[in-house]
Amino acid sequence: xxxxxxxxxxxxxxxxxxxxxxxxxxxxxxxxxxxxxxxxxxxxxxxxxxxxxxxxxxxxxxxxxxxxxxxxxxxxxxxxxxxxxxxxxxxxxxxxxxxxxxxxxx
Numbered sequence: 001x002x003x004x005x006x007x008x009x010x011x012x013x014x015x016x017x018x019x020x021x022x023x024x025x026x027x028x029x030x031x032x033x034x035x036x037x038x039x040x041x042x043x044x045x046x047x048x049x050x051x052x053x054x055x056x057x058x059x060x061x062x063x064x065x066x067x068x069x070x071x072x073x074x075x076x077x078x079x080x081x082x083x084x085x086x087x088x089x090x091x092x093x094x095x096x097x098x099x100x101x102x103x104x105x106x
Contacts (some may be wrong), residue, residue, distance in 0.1 A: 031064055039089035044097040047104035051082050 026032055035041030043051060055078045058068035071077065086094060 037085035037088060039093040044089060044093050047101045048082060052078055055081065
């Protein structure tokens with residue numbers, strides 16, 4: 001594991017944007033702001049493969065403003081970021097996500 005500290009500078013603004021987005025009102029472009037990653041947002045509704053894909057390749061067209069990070073982060077770094085924001089989730093949220101993620105792999 002390469003650790004979040006080694007890549008934090010390149011993703012700090014994006015993470016802050018997510019953490020500050022507790023109010024989910026559409027922006028001027030008609031899209032929602034980044035969801036909070038503290039367990040109150042929508043991220044926990046997605047399997048790890050989907051979270052990884054969105055970080056790596058960006059939001060699907062017309063569905064958000066997440067940029068693609070594939071040219072700046074390795075797969076291992078993306079997994080570290082996912083592990084970090086999941087560590088911010090309450091146990092109940094993480095456990096619900098884990099069960100959903102396991103079902104998605106079947």
